Amino acid sequence: MSLNLDPTSTTASTEAGWLTALRRECVLRRAIILQGQIQDLAPDPLGAGRWLSNRDLALRLLKEQGHAEVVVWDRVHGLSGVDARTWGQLQSQALQGAQAASSREARPGDDYDLGGPPPAPARTVAAASARRGPAVTPEDFLATVALHMLQPDGDRPIAFVIDGASLLFGAASALSEVERGWLLRIGRATREAPVSTAPDTLRRPRTLLLLLADGTPPGLPPTMFLNNPQFGTVTVAAPSREQRQAALLRLAHVFHLEAPLLPGSTVLTDMTDALDGMSLRDLVNLARLSRQQDSPMRPQALIALYRHGTRHSPWESLDRDKLAEARERLGRRVKGQPQAIAAVERVLRRAYTGLAGLQHSQQQRTPKGVLFFVGPTGVGKTELAKALAQFLFGDEEACLRFDMSEFNHEHADQRLVGAPPGYVGHEDGGQLTSAVCQRPFSLLLFDEIEKAHPRILDKFLQILEDGRLTDGRGQTVSFAESMIVFTSNIGAAEIDPDTPDVRAAFVERVREHFCHTLGRPELLGRIGESNIVPFNFITSTDFLVAIGRSKLGPLRQRLREKWGITELVFDDETRILEAIAARVDRSAGGRGMPGALTTCLIDPLSDFLFETLGGPHESRGRSLRVVQLGRGAHLDFEWA
Secondary structure (H helix, E strand, O other): OOOOOOOOOOOOOOOOHHHHHHHHHHHHOOEEEEEEOOOOEEEOOOOOOOEEEHHHHHHHHHHHHOOOEEEEEEOOOEEEOOOHHHHHHHHHHHHHHHHHHHHHHOOOOOOOOOOOOOOOHHHHHHHOOOOOOOOOOHHHHHHHHHHHHOOOOOOOOEEEEEEOHHHOOOOOOOOOHHHHHHHHHHHHHHHHOOOOOOHHHOOOOOOEEEEEOOOOOOOOOHHHHOOOOOEEEEEEOOOOHHHHHHHHHHOOOOOOEOOOOOOOOHHHHHHHHHOOOOOHHHHHHHHHHHHOOOOOEOHHHHHHHHHHOOOOOHHHHOOHHHHHOHHHHHHOOOOOOHHHHHHHHHHHHHHHHOOOOOOOOOOOOOOOEEEEEEOOOOOOHHHHHHHHHHHHHOOHHHEEEEEHHHOOOHHHHHHHHOOOOOOOOHHHOOHHHHHHHHOOOOEEEEEOHHHOOHHHHHHHHHHHHHOEEEOOOOOEEEOOOOEEEEEEOOOOOOOOOOOOOHHHHHHHHHHHHHHHHOOOHHHHHHHOHHHEEEOOOOOOHHHHHHHHHHHHHHHHHHHHHHHOOOEEEEOOHHHHHHHHHOOOOHHHHHHHHHHHHHHHHHHHHHHHHHHHOOOHHHOOOOEEEEEEOOOOOOEEEEEO
C-alpha cells in the first residue's frame, strides 16, 4: 500500500538497519525468517511523500538484489508476483533440474523425491482459472521451492516468500504429520543445497526461501534454525526516536495542532517522546485523527484521545491553583501525618514543573510518580493513597488496590499478568494488566508489598524502568498514565515510637529489607530513597480526636439526607471525642477510632432514632443534641 500524505516533502532517509541486514543475508543464507514490525509503514525512499509497508520494502529489495522472480504465497490468495504461466515454467525447471541431478549422481536410492513431483503446469493453470493467482497447495509450493534450492546457484536466482508464515505451522510442540513433512522438506533442501565458492557467485544473491512471520516467529522447531548457518533471522525493530521525529516532520503539514511541529521545537521534542512504543502507522493515524477535530488540539490531548478515547488527561489539569490546595485537601482525610502529606506534595510539584521527569520529561513512558509509604498499621497509608487518587483523578475508585498478601507464592505473578498460552485462563489476561487497560489514568496501590513473593517484585522492575508490561496474551500494557504507591509495615515492630529520627530509622529498615533480606537492591534503586515516605506513630490523643472529628462530617450528611435532621450538636465535641479516644487500643494506630465511634456514638444514636421516631417525617427540620453522661463515653440524645 502507499499513502501520499506529503506531496512536497523531500526529506532524505537512510536505509533502515533491517534492510541492510536483509540485503546481507540474501547473499549468505538459503532461508531467512523476517519477523517484527513487518506491517508497519516506512517512508518510500523512491517517492517523496509516499509510504510503503515494511513488507513491500522487503519484496522490493529482493528484486533490486537481482532475484529474477519474487514468488509470494499465502493461504488466502495463493500465488502473487508471477502469473500462472511463469509459475508453470518454474515448476518445470525445478523438476528438470532434479532429474538431471539424479542422473549425474546415479546412486541407487539417492534421489530428490521430496514428496512426489509437482503437478503439471496444465493442471495448475486450469485450477487457477477462477482465481486471482495460481491455486497452489502448500505441498506443491514447498516441493517446488525445495527442488530449486537443491540446484546450483545460477544467473537467475529465485526468491520464494511465504507471507503469514506464523499461520502456516502450528505450535512447534504440537505439529501435525503434514506439517512435519513440510518442515522436513524445507530442512533437507536447505541442508543439502549445493555450495559454491566460484568467484563469480560469491557476491550474487542465492535462491532462497523467505519466511515473513508477521510480527511473531513462525512455528518452526528451534533445532531447525538455531545454530544453523543456512538459516538467518532479520528482525524489523520498532521505530526509533529519530525515526519517529523524522516521521512527525514529514507529517507536520497534516497535523492540526495548536502549535506547529517545527525542527528543534519543544512541541516536536515532547510529542516525539510521548509516542514511544508507537508504530509509524500510529503516527499516520494520529495525523488523520487530528484532521477530524473541529479545533486544533494539544499533542498530549490528541495522544490521549487516540490511546484511551478521551480528549482530556487528568495530568493536564494538574495546574498551579489545584496544587496549592493539595496539602489542605489531603489533610482533611489523613490526620496526624503532616510530613507524609508534605512529601507527597513535593512529588506532585515535581510532576507539575517537570523537574523530576514525570510529566514533561523525555521518558514519558515511565509512571508519573512512585511513592513508598512505610509505617505502623492504622496510621493512614492506604487512606492517603485513596485521597491522592481522589485529588488527581476526581474519583476514589481510580485507586486500584492490590493486596499483596494474596500474591505470596511463586507463581502468583500469573494472576497479575495472566497465564501463559496453553494454560487455563490465558484468554482472560491478568488482574493488573487488565485493570490498567480498562483504566489507564489511575493510582495503583500495592498494599503490604513486603508480603509478596520475591518473584513478584521482578515484575515491578520492568514497570518502574520501562513503564510497560507484557501480559500472557502478548499484549503490551503501558503504565505511563498511572501513579504507583507501595505500602509496607517494614520495621514498624522494631522501631521505638520515641526514636528521635523516625524517618531515618524507617528508611534504614527498608534499605536493609531490599538489599539484604530480599537481595533486590535494584528495585530499591528504581523506587528511589527520596520517594520513601515514613508515617508517624499515632500515640497522641489529639490525632485520634482529629480522626474522629473527620468522621462526623459524613454522619451529619447522612442524618440530613435520610432523616432531615438539620444539625447534630455536641455539648462539648472535643471532650466527647477524647472520651471515645480513651477506649481505643493505640497499638492499632488510628484504625480503632472508627470502631470506637461506632460502638459509643453510632449504635446508641441508631437505637434512639428507632425508638423515638415513626418515620423520617417526624424529624425533618429538627436538631439533635448529643449529651455526655459523666466523664466517660456513655452518651445520651435529646431533640433540641
